[in-house]
Structure formats: C-alpha cells, structure tokens
Amino acid sequence: MRKKVIVVLCSLCVVLGFFTLWSAEGAFRSDWQLPAAIPADEESYRLVLITQELETPFWNKVGTGAMTQAAHEQVNLAVWGSYGNNREDFLKQIEIALHSKVDGVIVQGLDTEEFKQLTREKAAFYGIPVITVANDVPVEESLRKTFVGSDHYQAGKMLAEQLIRDMPAGGQTVLMGDIEQEYSQQQRLQGVTESLAKHDEISTVYVESGKSDEDIITATQHALNQNPGVQAFIALNANHVGPMMKEISRRAELEPYHLYSFDDGAETASLLEQGKLDAMIQQSPELMGEKSVELMMQWLRNEVVPLDSDGYITDIRIVKGAVAQP
Amino acid sequence: MNTIQKKIWMLALVVLAMMIAIWLTLTFYNQKMQTQYNDILQRYLQMNEVTSDSQQMVTDLNNYLLMPSQDTHSQLENSREQLLIVQSTVYELRNVENEFVLTNYSHLISSFVETVDRSIRFQEQEATEASLKEFTEATRISMYISEMTLTIIDTELKTYERFYREIIDQSAELKKLGVWLLLLITAALILFTYFFSMSITKPIHQLTKAANELAKGRFDQAIHVDTNDEISFLAETFDHMRGNINAMIVEIQQKAQLESELQDSKLLLQQSQLLNLQSQINPHFLFNTLNTLSKKAYLDGAEETSDLIVSVASLLRYNLKRMDRAVTLSEEAFVLRQYMEIQKARFSDRLQFFTELDAACMNLQIPGLTLQPLIENAVIHAIEPEEDGGHIWFRIKDVNAEVWIEIEDNGKGMSQEKRLQLLDGAIIPAEGHSTGIGFTNVVKRLQLFYGKEDVVTIESEIGQGTKIILKLPKIRGTANHD
Missing domain, CATH: 3.40.50.2300 (Response regulator)
Structure with missing residues (x-):
C-alpha cells in the first residue's frame, strides 16, 4: 500500500514535471527579437526612386534593378511615386523627398514647370543630386546631374x-x-x-x-x-x-x-x-535602375565628378509581336 | 541531530522558497512583457506627438506673424524646443526595418524647423512677402509630417503586430504554465509531506510496537528505531530502561533460585539432624558407657575389644559433632579408618580394605560424614551378602584442579537403571545405616557445599562391582553457605 502510494505520486510528479517543462519551454521561448536598433550617429545613404507609374511592369523592373544595385552598394533605397500618372502626387513625393534631405533622388523626368522648379530650386537649395531615369528633362531646364535611359x-x-x-x-x-x-x-x-x-x-x-x-x-x-x-x-x-x-x-x-x-x-x-x-x-529597365543607382553612388562618393550630363544611354531593341491570333 | 522541529522548518522553507521563486519568475517575466509592450506603445505616442507639436508650431508661427510680440515669440520658441526634443527621441527609435523612413522623418522635421526659422528671420527683417511664403511652405511641410506620421505608424503597426500577437500568445502560454506548475507543486508537496510525515510517524510506530512487546513481558528484545531525531533519543532511553529491567529480573530469578537452594539445604540438614537425634537416645550416656566398657575390657585383658569400643566411641563422638560443619579430608579419613576397624572386627577375613591416599590432598575441606555412609553402602552391598567376603578400595587422588575420592568394591554391582535412579535420588535408603544418612543425602550435601552438580559419578556393572567417584574441586564454588 505504502509502496503503491509512493510509486503513484512519483510517476505523477514525473508526468507533471514533463508537462511543466514543456510548457515553460513554450512560455519562455524568446525568439521574437524586436528589430535591431540603429545607433544615432549611424546614417547610411538614402536614395529615393520616384516614378509616376508605380506597379507597371516597366517601372517594376526599374525598381528591381535599382534595389539590386542598392543592396550591392549597401545603401537604402525606397521606390516612391504616384499611381497612374498622378502628377500632383508625384510632385508631392519629390518635394517630401527633398524636404527629407535624402542623399539622392532618382526620378522619372517630367517635362513640366513645377517639376523643373523643384529640381532646379529645391534640390539645389538642399544640395541634393537629381538623376532622371527613363524619361529625360533637358539639363538646362532641370539641372539634373545626368540621365539614365534609352535614346x-x-x-x-x-x-x-x-x-x-x-x-x-x-x-x-x-x-x-x-x-x-x-x-x-x-x-x-x-x-x-x-x-x-x-x-x-x-x-x-x-x-x-x-x-x-x-x-x-x-x-x-x-x-x-x-x-x-x-x-x-x-x-x-x-x-x-x-x-x-x-x-x-x-x-x-x-x-x-x-x-x-x-x-x-x-x-x-x-x-x-x-x-x-x-x-x-x-528598353532595358533593370539596367536603368542599376545604372542610375550606381551613378548616384559614384557621384555621392566623389568617384566620378562630374557625371556626363548628356546621359548614359541604355540598350533598346525592336521586338516583334507574335503571329496574330484570329 | 535532525530534530523534528528542524524538519518542519525545512518543509516550510522549501515551500516558501518555491513560492518566492515562482513569484519572482512570473513577476519578472510579466514586467519584461509590460516593458516591451510599453516601448512599442511609446513609439506611437511619440510619433503622434510630432504631429501635434508641428501643428502647434504652425499655429504659434501664424500667431507670431499676425502679431509679433514677446509673448507669441516665446510661445513659438517653446513649441520649437518641444518639437526638437521629440525629434531626437523619434530619431532614436530607428531600427533596421524603419531606418529609411525614420531618418527621412527626422530630416523632414528639421526642414520644417528650418523653414519656420527662415520665416521668423524674414519677419524680423520686415520681408513680409518672403516670410509668408516660408510660412506657406512650413504649413505644407507640417502637412507632410502628419501624413508621414500616419504612414510610419501604419508600417510600425505592421512591424509590431506579430510582437503583439506573440506577447498575447506568450501570456496564454504563461497561464498554462501556471496551471501545470500549480499541479506539479501540489503533487510534489503531497509526496514530500508523505515522506515527511512518515519520517515522524514510522519511529513512533516502531516505538509503540516495542512498548507493546514490553507490556507483554518480553524484555529480551532490543528496541531498534531507524531515525535520528528526538524519537531516536526516546527509543535509546527506552531501550536502556528495558535492559535495566531485564537485568533486574534475571537477578531476582537468580536470587530466588539461591533462596530455594538454601531452603533445600537447610531442610536436608534438619532432616539429618532429626535422624541423628532419633538415633541418639542419650549420646553422652552412651559415650561414657562405651568409655567405661573400653576400660573394663582393657582391665580384663581384652585389649582387642577395648580398641573396638574406643573406635565405636570416637565414631559416635564424630557423628555427634561433625554433622553441620566442614572437616578436613584427613579427619574424615581417620573416622573412616575407625569405622573400618569396627567392620573388620565384624567381618574378620571376609573384608579386605585397601587405601591409597595422596597426602597432598588431605587438607581439602569437605562436609562431615560424607565418606562413611558411602563406605557403609559398599560394606552393606558388597561384603554382607557375600559369603566369601569382598574387597573395598578407598583412594584419594590429585587430578588437576580436583580431588578424586574413589570408593570401589567388587560386589555384585548394579543395573544401569538402578544406577540412574540412585543418582536421581529416587531410592529411599533402606534401614540399616549406622548413621541413618543415605547416599542421596551425601550427594545433595556435596552439591550444595561445592555449588556444582556433577560431584558424583557411579561406575557399575552387574557382577563387576561398583565404583563411586567423588570429584571435589580444590577451590569451592560460589554457592558456599557454610
């Protein structure tokens, strides 16, 4: 009788101990690390790619190319922009980028007075280099550093x-x-x-x-x-x-x-x-993205000064359509 | 020594320690989670503060531009300070995931402050147009800040959503853990209490059992309690008491035995004395008469008869005197010789008596009248019935620590059965003994005198004669009651 009681109690303890440990393992598991904080004095380059046509195949490719290059250069890059040629929003994004004092702005050129004013005055005021990509705006009017895109x-x-x-x-x-x-x-x-x-x-x-x-x-x-x-x-x-x-x-x-x-x-x-x-x-949208980021970094690191204001031309080729469907 | 008190203290301390450990763990963990939760919440509050501060600053700037005074200026300064403080705290919130956005955000605030500063400067320089332009710009940036705040809070919410979920999951897990822990502790405590109570009650049970044994009168079983607390001390004391009682009982039993033995010997003595008295009608008269007879015989020239009568007289005197005290072996041997003189006179050539006496043993103390009855037996059983008479040997030998007295005859002997009966004292002595003292009486007295049982050995076979050996220790035993 006494032995039975002891055996039962011991096995009960063992079973409960197992469940307690199992539960404790779940409760005290701390694999959820908060994102690592960044020291206040550490600031890497911030580049912004701004386009009027977000989420279109062409600009997605530009963005992908730019992101790849940014990762390669180890700088932060964000793709901003407006959807469906919303110019007002587009210009606002540029303005925010300039006010945010990013290190470089890569932007789809927009041949309007507001755009030119922003790149000419605001960007110059904050000393932020602007590179146009895909669509150019003449350098005399926009004071862009260079252009990357097709001829x-x-x-x-x-x-x-x-x-x-x-x-x-x-x-x-x-x-x-x-x-x-x-x-x-x-x-x-x-x-x-x-x-x-x-x-x-x-x-x-x-x-x-x-x-x-x-x-x-x-x-x-x-x-x-x-x-x-x-x-x-x-x-x-x-x-x-x-x-x-x-x-x-x-x-x-x-x-x-x-x-x-x-x-x-x-x-x-x-x-x-x-x-x-x-x-x-x-056209070569990926190459545009890559090249623009590369050139921007070269400029920021004073490796190539000045950039060729005529622009860096990327490849173009004719693609014929498939045989028409009846 | 592990006292019961100590054990109880230990139990209480273990339980207390367990409870404190669990409480500390849970509190610490709860605190940790709360801190994390608070940290996350703090982020949103600070970002929200940026918005409200920047809007406040725009309002203050507007007030200042409308009515430039010390008051409005200081208000503007205040809100500017406030915004800068918040900006620096927000800047510290940067992490891997929001580095880009938060850096932008921080710079946007800087731009805003710079724009406001420019506006103030232009105002101070009375350049109202430029000042207003900057004000418009500042308003716009403030709007951008509000928008960006919303965006950031949105992304932050996305970032921290899983942390929230995990915190909630964690607290559910913790609740589960609490239940398991409670069950475990309950079971462990029951087990522990079981052992603990057993360690107290088991010795008590053992002690109770031992007490029962004692109550039944069994004092010879040692009390054993396997513990090392107060009960053990109690058990040891108890055992000691049992030992003492046991020893006392043994002593009492021994005393009682001695008492009974003493009683026996006294009884025997009285019996022999009674017999003596019966046989001695008037010993002194008889003694004097015998002496007179002796002298008369001598004067009549019957010297042999005179000697015989002297022998009878000395034997009678010895008989009268020596019954209740120890005598030396030589005295006893002398009396024996006197007796044999008489018997020789009676049986003349039919009786051959031989003696071998070791002189070194002649001072041994023995009870009086022990040898004479034995010799008399030999004469009665070996000489009287035989027409041709017989031989009697009387030997005293020194055998190690004992003196052996052998009385041997060559009569018709006795059967094994009879021999044993004789040793047991089952044969009532027949009439015809001169002293009235039988074999049994002699043996009993010798046993009492030397305090040992095996003093007499009988060797006998039918037709071969009988040999009685008295094995008397040179040093007398403890049971001496002389």
Missing part, C-alpha cells in the same frame, strides 16, 4: 524603320501623342518623323490626345474618321495603346492595321504577346 530619338527611328519594312508599299500612318508632350516623347516623334520623311510613299498624320481613356478613344475615332485609309498607328505614349486598340477593334478587324508602340506602358507587353501589337521598342 528616345533613336528609338523613334528604329520603330519607323520597322514600319517601313512592314509596309513596303507605303500608306498612311497615324502618330498619336499627348497634348502636353514630354521631352522624351518629343524626341520619339522627332525620330519617327525624320525617318518617315525620307520615304514619300508613307504619309503621316499626327493626332493629339488627352490623358484619359475617353480622350484617347475620341482621338482615335477622330483619326479614323478623318483618315479612312490609314494603315498604321504609332502610339508615342505606350499607355495609349490599350484604349486605342479597343476603339479600332470595335470598328473593324484589328489585323490589317499595323500597330507600333513602346514598352513603358501598362498593357504593351501583354498586347505584344497576344500579337495585337506588331512591334514595340524594348
């Missing part, structure tokens, strides 16, 4: 040459651009028109469009109405391609038309894949 003039030319190859018999071509043309778009237009001017069999019509989808659709309708014999479209702003194409296909078969654009729009890549787009200019 848009060359891109326009390449696209025009592709069009000439696709339409040896010639025909009418509609060029569609924004009412407020940005510097890069101007260069594209210049490239296209200069190339096509050499070929008399191809006539061009320039159509201006607003920003909204309705504006684009109206502009497309207008172009089709005015020029029933049109055979090709070149969208200088890649964002115009989607609504434009929708409008054309609403009226007639899409296939007979030759459609060209650039890769920095939201839909262009998928349209090209579907074969709706005949060809587009493929």
